[in-house]
Amino acid sequence: MFGFISGKSLRNDAGAMIVAFAQTCPPPAKLGNKPIPENKVRESLDALYQTVGAYTREHRLGILGRARMAKALQEEMRRHEYPDDLVSRMVNAVTVNALVAPTRR
DSSP states (O other): OOOOOOHHHHHHHHHHHHHHHHHHSOOGGGGTSOOOOHHHHHHHHHHHHHHHHHHHHHTTOOHHHHHHHHHHHHHHHHHTTOOHHHHHHHHHHHHHHHTSOGGGO
């Protein structure tokens, strides 16, 4: 029923997800601090949510595992210097999805 994954593996996988996210939606620091277009943010976040959802189903993560995933993603986004509002948006969506039973998605 509940999957277990090591913290190191979770951080590595979250890092890979954010690297893929950064390819389609680079951090503002890499764009010369220009704002990121909203449509690009929305598309990139949707792809990230789908990736996270598939990952949580594949590894059968429970609520605690999903919360750890959200925290790892948050740390990786901050490490890549994404704006706080974008990081907050992503964490809120991943957290809400963590509360939804995997079979209901």
